[in-house]
Amino acid sequence: MTSTTENLPGFGVNFNNLSQQAVGSWNHVFASNRVNTVSLALSRLSMDRTSQNDGVNDIVSVLGIQGIGFGGKNAWGSPWFAVQGYTGIGDTFAATPMHAWDTTVEVRDTYAWQRGRHGLKFGGELHRYIWPMWGFFPDWPVCCLACPP
Secondary structure, three states: OOOOOOOOOOOOEEEEEEEEEEEEEEEEEEEOOEEEEEEEEEEEEEEEEEEOOOOOOOHHHHHOOOOOOOOOHHHOOOOEEEEOOOOOEOOOOOOOOEEEEEEEEEEEEEEEEEEOOEEEEEEEEEEEEEOOOEEOOOOOOEEEEOOOO
16 A cells, blocks of 8 residues: 555556667778777656646635645646645645656767777767756645644
């Protein structure tokens, strides 16, 4: 049994995670002992987490709770109610809804030169890590009775 309400009807959570990778390489042979290699690599991870009520049920307005409302339609949901010693009820407040992704782009260039029993290899690498995290934050309150601060 879970300690959250994700298994109860009306409080489901959707996870949609996607990982993608791609790589390409080009070799240029100057001679049998001299080779240049250039490669490009991409890696992307996309993570989505939504609640069953996101964008569907504005439960906060139905309950008449006022003074909140940032986040818009995508942050609709049920308030989280908890009483100490019991499992709380409501939409999960742990990063829901959330859409985050990260992308890594990497370019490498190497040159290898073999002369007899001696070899020389040098090159360089450029990489960029991109993480534009976008998240919606629930516009509903978390209510806790007799819970520690």
